[in-house]
Amino acid sequence: MSTPTETRPTSADTEPPRDRTRLVRGSLPRWAPWATLAGAALLAAVPTVVATGFSLIFFALCLALCYVAGIFLWSRSVEGTRKAADRAFTAVVTSAFALALTPLVSVVITVVSKGVQRFDTEFFTHSMRGVVGAGGGAYHAIVGTLITSGLATLMSVPIGLCTAIYLVEYGRGRLARGITFFVDVMTGIPSIVAGLFAYALFTLVFGPGTVNGFSGAIALSVLMIPIVVRSSEEMIKIVPDDLREAAFALGTPKWKVILRVVLPTAVAGISTGVTLAVARVVGETAPLLIAAGTTASTNFNPFSGQMATLSVFSYYEYASPGVPPEPYLERAWTAALTLMAIVMVLNLLARSFSLLFAPKTRS
Amino acid sequence: MAKHIEVRDLNIYYGSFRAVRDVSMTIHPCAITALIGPSGCGKSTYLRALNRMHELVPAARVEGEVVMDDQDLYAPGMDPVEVRKHVGMVFQRPNPFPTMSVYDNVAAGLRLNHGRMRKSEMDGIVEESLRGANLWEEVKDRLDKPGSGLSGGQQQRLCIARAIAVKPDVLLMDEPCSALDPISTHAIEDLMAELKENYTIVIVTHNMQQAARVSNYTGFFNIGGTGEPGELVEIDETPKIFSTPAHTSTEEYISGRFG
Secondary structure (H helix, E strand, O other): OOOOOOOOHHHHHHOOOOOOOOOOOOOOOOOHHHHHHHHHHHHHHHHHHHHHOOOHHHHHHHHHHHHHHHHHHHHHHHHOHHHHHHHHHHHHHHHHHHHHHHHHHHHHHHHHHHHHHHOOHHHHHOOOOOOOOOOOOOHHHHHHHHHHHHHHHHHHHHHHHHHHHHHHHHOOHHHHHHHHHHHHHHHOOOHHHHHHHHHHHHHHHHOOOOOOHHHHHHHHHHHHHHHHHHHHHHHHHOOOHHHHHHHHHOOOOHHHHHHHHHHHHHHHHHHHHHHHHHHHHHOOOHHHHHHOOOOOOOOOOOOOOOOOOHHHHHHHHHHOOOOOOHHHHHHHHHHHHHHHHHHHHHHHHHHHHHHHHOOOOOO | OOOOEEEEEEEEEEOOEEEEEEEEEEEOOOOEEEEEOOOOOOHHHHHHHOOOHHHHOOOEEEEEEEEEOOEEOOOOOOOHHHHHHHEEEEOOOOOOOOOOEHHHHHHHHHHHHHOOOOHHHHHHHHHHHHHHOOOHHHHOOOOOOEHHHOOHHHHHHHHHHHHHHOOOOEEEEEOOOOOOOHHHHHHHHHHHHHHOOOOEEEEEOOOHHHHHHHOOEEEEEEEOOOOOOEEEEEEEEHHHHHHOOOOHHHHHHHOOOOO
């Protein structure tokens, strides 16, 4: 079917011949994807039922394959190769998205359905002091999580932000390259190593077996600093040099340019980065297990005595339940749900920060 | 206010590369000096050397003298920050601070340099600067709106207002109209004609009609070849440069025969 004027023989072989002076191409109706999906579902159902009874995973796989093949062939016969490829790749990307979303949705459903039983007032107002079996709550763990994460943030943000400012605005040569390298290395530290570091540090300074909330905060900040440095560095880098020059040309000293022009312009991105860094470390378990320990009662003092945290609490309740195990498992799931809620709130906060502080162009 | 600048044997380097060679010129007070020449001939580099802005590029350095009313800007001990307070600059692309309102943009120079100031005093300077930049009538009702919400031409005049609010002696303009439409360009040219009553103005431009229209003196920069440093071919009164230039290369450039 090839026409002699066609320069690309592959597409000429597969496309119907057409009048080259006409710019109009055929197009599928709007409902075509849905119709194809329905057809693919019917088609996929047959081998699924025959081969496996009914396996959802197998069905989804067949469905995706049938849909991609179906929409590609149909579109090619009507719209041509380019649009057919577009539709096929749209389908592939959408499937990949659905695949990536599956574990996330599954985790959310599992945690919410199992955690909601104990999501009650007692859980948020009582510690585990003197509780055996049912009842009790995670008040002590929530307090511990807030204290350790809060202290870690207080330590990491100034250090991380100052490092980022140094790297972008001042750093030249070996020192800057060295810092960048070690920040990269720190990003890759396994969290258990950060916990061991804090434990070893406190053992060296205050004697063996010193386990408290502050030690946990140190471990978390080891994990948090590189994240803050990286995100702040990127945000400070994208502040246009035009603005720095404009400020310098007014006779402004460099430190004021950074403080009054660069940082305000980048503050939306920096605060988003910091919030996401907090969200990242708030769910850490291993370092807190080692450095902050666990306890059944509420401890407000991060410098003395062990401190329970949500993730560690959840871990212990699940790993070593009492008899009967049900109340322990329920508490573990609710602790996980609470942690997830905290992370979600932090993410929403990050979003609103970036909206709130972003430079406004519309009046 | 307006100051006289004497440049002697100025050489500008980026590392080991010499970008501008042996420039000597007199910049007259209360007049507009235009610098023209092909791209890459070092006009902007030279302009930025006049308020030590080029030092922001690592490894850039300068040899020679830039004497402003008996003070060599490159003498040891001169503070580049102080120099820039006296020699203001307007850039090619309008660059108002995006986090600040119209008012705050104009007040930025004062706030960044002088710290606290009485509100009434600040209001006076902001209005005076915006009037000076022919922008007051257009923005007086939206001083608290973001500066980046203005049109391109208004933004550029806002940047000029910001530059003159700190009351410099000299105003450097690096192709201030190249990103603007003819109407905004006209507004800025009118403004320059008013500003030269009180300021020494140096403008780099690619638009020779603009140089002929607004300037009192015109300097022509040229470049020997790729990798060669740029140099000042000649500088003279604008009518002379555009009618009977001393060098053939100047005549060729302004008549459009090369470059």
